[in-house]
Amino acid sequence: xxxxxxxxxxxxxxxxxxxxxxxxxxxxxxxxxxxxxxxxxxxxxxxxxxxxxxxxxxxxxxxxxxxxxxxxxxxxxxxxxxxxxxxxxxxxxxxxxxxxxxxxxxxxxxxxxxxxxxxxxxxxxxxxxxxxxxxxxxxxx
Amino acid sequence: xxxxxxxxxxxxxxxxxxxxxxxxxxxxxxxxxxxxxxxxxxxxxxxxxxxxxxxxxxxxxxxxxxxxxxxxxxxxxxxxxxxxxxxxxxxxxxxxxxxxxxxxxxxxxxxxxxxxxxxxxxxxxxxxxxxxxxxxxxxxxxxxxxxxxxxxxxxxxxxxxxx
Numbered sequence: 001x002x003x004x005x006x007x008x009x010x011x012x013x014x015x016x017x018x019x020x021x022x023x024x025x026x027x028x029x030x031x032x033x034x035x036x037x038x039x040x041x042x043x044x045x046x047x048x049x050x051x052x053x054x055x056x057x058x059x060x061x062x063x064x065x066x067x068x069x070x071x072x073x074x075x076x077x078x079x080x081x082x083x084x085x086x087x088x089x090x091x092x093x094x095x096x097x098x099x100x101x102x103x104x105x106x107x108x109x110x111x112x113x114x115x116x117x118x119x120x121x122x123x124x125x126x127x128x129x130x131x132x133x134x135x136x137x138x139x140x141x
Numbered sequence: 142x143x144x145x146x147x148x149x150x151x152x153x154x155x156x157x158x159x160x161x162x163x164x165x166x167x168x169x170x171x172x173x174x175x176x177x178x179x180x181x182x183x184x185x186x187x188x189x190x191x192x193x194x195x196x197x198x199x200x201x202x203x204x205x206x207x208x209x210x211x212x213x214x215x216x217x218x219x220x221x222x223x224x225x226x227x228x229x230x231x232x233x234x235x236x237x238x239x240x241x242x243x244x245x246x247x248x249x250x251x252x253x254x255x256x257x258x259x260x261x262x263x264x265x266x267x268x269x270x271x272x273x274x275x276x277x278x279x280x281x282x283x284x285x286x287x288x289x290x291x292x293x294x295x296x297x298x299x300x301x302x303x304x
Contacts, residue, residue: 057246059250059253059254062250070208073208073212074207074208074211076215077208077211077212077214077215077216078211078215078250078254079294080215080293080294081211081214081215081251081254081256081291081292081293081294082254082255082256082294083254083255083256083292084254084255085254086253086254087252087253087254088253090246090249090250090253091249092246093241093242093243093245093246094242095238095239095241095242095243096207096242096243096246099207099246
């Protein structure tokens with residue numbers, strides 16, 4: 001995993017953060033998939049490759065999208081004609097770029113919060129690490 | 142559009158939401174450069190199109206988004222078709238490739254929610270092939286005619302096509 005200087009700085013600041021184990025370091029990233037517009041900025045900005053555009057699309061992202069948004073309009077149209085709940089993930093053809101689900105890998109995430117800062121839809125929340133004590137306790141043990 | 146294709150004019154006379162034949166309707170999104178030109182030519186040659194079809198002029202099929210297709214289906218169309226240039230001959234280089242992928246995406250969306258994916262289809266033709274356009278429209282009309290009417294859940298705004 002390529003680690004940027006920024007990532008290393010974050011790791012050095014956070015108790016329990018080492019280059020070997022990066023799980024649970026820094027902020028806690030909470031993604032609100034229903035707000036996501038699929039622009040992929042989090043994937044472009046992510047220093048560790050934790051967020052990536054996937055090859056599939058979760059139809060529930062249309063159905064749960066807020067009314068008035070573009071995805072919400074698609075969801076409204078779909079809701080009127082649908083016979084049953086979506087079967088699951090839909091494969092996305094190569095040229096459809098925006099209607100994709102962002103795959104987020106918590107194992108790779110540094111918790112730096114770059115994705116949350118760059119998100120135009122405010123779909124990502126970076127919560128400050130709430131339990132700094134816990135990793136520190138693990139370290140002592 | 143002085144020479145609007147005969148079928149769309151005929152469809153207009155019967156009133157929106159009241160298609161003449163068996164209550165079904167097909168919306169055809171046509172690219173201005175190829176498919177609409179072919180439709181024009183077929184109308185000039187006095188070839189009749191199925192009265193169920195409505196033509197919608199698009200600057201390029203690359204303009205067609207999944208929202209166009211899905212909202213057409215949700216607001217009363219039983220089938221939507223996208224008619225564009227031959228592959229590799231788009232006047233805007235790759236608009237029809239985008240459209241092909243979007244149509245494929247909408248088909249998968251429809252399939253995943255239990256709607257027949259044949260309700261949305263892509264056709265390609267050149268401007269000089271009016272018979273191919275007519276054949277595509279007739280094919281679409283035949284396929285939609287074989288499917289049961291698309292049921293829509295009762296949402297106040299869509300009372301039009303649902304009945």
